Amino acid sequence: xxxxxxxxxxxxxxxxxxxxxxxxxxxxxxxxxxxxxxxxxxxxxxxxxxxxxxxxxxxxxxxxxxxxxxxxxxxxxxxxxxxxxxxxxxxxxxxxxxxxxxxxxxxxxxxxxxxxxxxxxxxxxxxxxxxxxxxxxxxxxxxxxxxxxxxxxxxxxxxxxxxxxxxxxxxxxxxxxxxxxxxxxxxxxxxxxx
Amino acid sequence: xxxxxxxxxxxxxxxxxxxxxxxxxxxxxxxxxxxxxxxxxxxxxxxxxxxxxxxxxxxxxxxxxxxxxxxxxxxxxxxxxxxxxxxxxxxxxxxxxxxxxxxxxxxxxxxxxxxxxxxxxxxxxxxxxxxxxxxxxxxxxxxxxxxxxxxxxxxxxxxxxxxxxxxxxxxxxxxxxxxxxxxxxxxxxxxxxxxxx
Numbered sequence: 001x002x003x004x005x006x007x008x009x010x011x012x013x014x015x016x017x018x019x020x021x022x023x024x025x026x027x028x029x030x031x032x033x034x035x036x037x038x039x040x041x042x043x044x045x046x047x048x049x050x051x052x053x054x055x056x057x058x059x060x061x062x063x064x065x066x067x068x069x070x071x072x073x074x075x076x077x078x079x080x081x082x083x084x085x086x087x088x089x090x091x092x093x094x095x096x097x098x099x100x101x102x103x104x105x106x107x108x109x110x111x112x113x114x115x116x117x118x119x120x121x122x123x124x125x126x127x128x129x130x131x132x133x134x135x136x137x138x139x140x141x142x143x144x145x146x147x148x149x150x151x152x153x154x155x156x157x158x159x160x161x162x163x164x165x166x167x168x169x170x171x172x173x174x175x176x177x178x179x180x181x182x183x184x185x186x187x188x189x190x191x192x193x194x
Numbered sequence: 195x196x197x198x199x200x201x202x203x204x205x206x207x208x209x210x211x212x213x214x215x216x217x218x219x220x221x222x223x224x225x226x227x228x229x230x231x232x233x234x235x236x237x238x239x240x241x242x243x244x245x246x247x248x249x250x251x252x253x254x255x256x257x258x259x260x261x262x263x264x265x266x267x268x269x270x271x272x273x274x275x276x277x278x279x280x281x282x283x284x285x286x287x288x289x290x291x292x293x294x295x296x297x298x299x300x301x302x303x304x305x306x307x308x309x310x311x312x313x314x315x316x317x318x319x320x321x322x323x324x325x326x327x328x329x330x331x332x333x334x335x336x337x338x339x340x341x342x343x344x345x346x347x348x349x350x351x352x353x354x355x356x357x358x359x360x361x362x363x364x365x366x367x368x369x370x371x372x373x374x375x376x377x378x379x380x381x382x383x384x385x386x387x388x389x390x391x
Contacts, residue, residue: 015254015255016254016255017254018254018255019251019252019253019254019371019373022215022216022256025256047308050308050311051300051304051307051308051311052300054307054311054316054320055296055299055300055303055304055307056209056210056211056212056213056295056296056299057209057210057212057258057292057293057295057296057297057299058209058212058216058219058256058258058259058292058293058296059215059256060255060256061256061258061259061293061296061297062296062300065296065297065300065301066300066304069300069301069304074301077297077300077301081293081297084255084256085255085259085289085293087254087255088253088254088255088256088259088260088263089255089259089263089285089289091253091254091255092249092250092253092255092259092260092263092264092267092285093263093267093282093285095249095253095264096263096264096267096268096281096285097267097278097281099249100268100271101238101239101241101242101245101268101272104242104245108388109384109388111387112383112384112386112387112388113380113381113383113384113388114245114248114380114383115345115350115354115383115387116353116357116379116380116381116382116383116384116386116387117245117248117376117379117380117383118241118244118245118248118338118343118344118354119343119344119354119355119357119358119361119379120248120357120358120360120361120375120376120378120379121244121247121248121251121338121343121376122244122335122338122339122343122344122358123357123358123359123360123361123362123365123375124247124251124361124365124372124375124376125217125220125247125331125334125335125338126335126362127362127365127366128217128331129328129331129332129335130366132214132217132218132327132328132331133328136324136325136327136328137324138325138328142325145325145326145329146325146326146328146329146332147329147332148329149325149326149328149329149330149332149333150329150330150332150333150336151333151336153221153225153329153330153333153337154333154336154337161225162225163211163221163222163225163330163333164207164211164222164225166326166329166330167211167213167323167326167330168211169322169326170322170323170324170325170326171319171320171322171323172319172322173322174317174318174319174320174321174322174323175315175318175319175322176318177318177321177322178314178315178317178318178319178321179314179315179318181314182314
């Protein structure tokens with residue numbers, strides 16, 4: 001079978017049967033690409049995963065783009081990305097046509113179901129706050145940063161409630177601190193070497 | 195026409211700044227899409243946004259794609275155009291817009307990134323982003339804890355807080371899948387609000 005069609009079908013299958021995106025998808029992609037098809041070695045895959053993670057956007061799409069690119073260049077990455085996107089696109093399009101916000105609001109049964117679901121969805125978003133805080137190494141000393149970010153976005157005030165600002169500020173601050181530290185260390189090493 | 199341009203621009207920003215995974219992206223989607231609340235025809239309220247998250251959790255695929263497809267369909271059909279074809283056009287546009295920036299970045303910068311991924315510059319950027327991502331997810335949760343989602347009468351509030359707490363404890367301390375949690379809370383909603391009240 002044509003490699004592009006194979007890439008499309010493989011990622012289509014992954015997109016159609018993985019709930020939750022992101023990390024749930026990664027382990028299945030790894031199984032398909034490394035173990036089943038042998039398209040990449042495990043180390044190669046892990047390198048590509050690191051690149052996909054460093055990029056903004058949807059992790060599952062990014063990893064399919066880098067894998068497709070590594071195997072077959074631009075055409076390969078388009079085939080893989082299409083495969084990942086199509087299942088959720090088609091399913092959600094179908095749902096959107098039949099379950100519009102007005103339907104949810106006006107149908108008594110559906111609206112009662114969603115009234116129960118909404119508080120649970122909020123809980124599903126609170127849970128990753130704690131897990132991500134742990135993996136980010138947030139301590140009582142640094143908890144002020146995420147707290148301030150969350151409250152300022154929540155405030156709804158103009159300009160400061162835009163999350164993009166904090167993404168740029170965070171990246172920039174980290175960049176400055178780390179490159180300066182590296183520069184100082186390099187200088188010290190040079191001085192002690194002399 | 196205007197509505198398509200606005201959607202395109204919003205989703206390009208979401209794709210370009212969407213660091214930290216699906217939950218962190220929610221904060222961006224909220225600020226780009228829901229905050230148009232003062233534009234009456236836009237029609238994506240906090241409630242609709244929460245419903246989209248719920249639908250995303252119950253269907254396969256990443257939330258970034260799911261939300262782009264749903265919002266892309268709903269906004270134009272509620273705005274100036276009615277008819278399925280305008281919705282499909284919006285879905286295609288938003289989904290394309292959210293994957294385009296990372297697609298181009300991956301295609302053109304992945305060699306650079308893989309060469310420099312252990313450099314202090316790249317490491318620093320991601321170390322700086324990490325605490326921000328926590329704040330982004332927290333802001334998404336905060337914004338959704340409101341009267342629209344939790345109800346306003348004492349009964350609704352009690353039921354909602356109980357469901358929220360039960361769902362939180364379940365996902366935090368058991369291995370029960372979020373889909374099961376959503377299904378159970380939907381059933382609880384049906385029983386309380388449709389059968390009993």
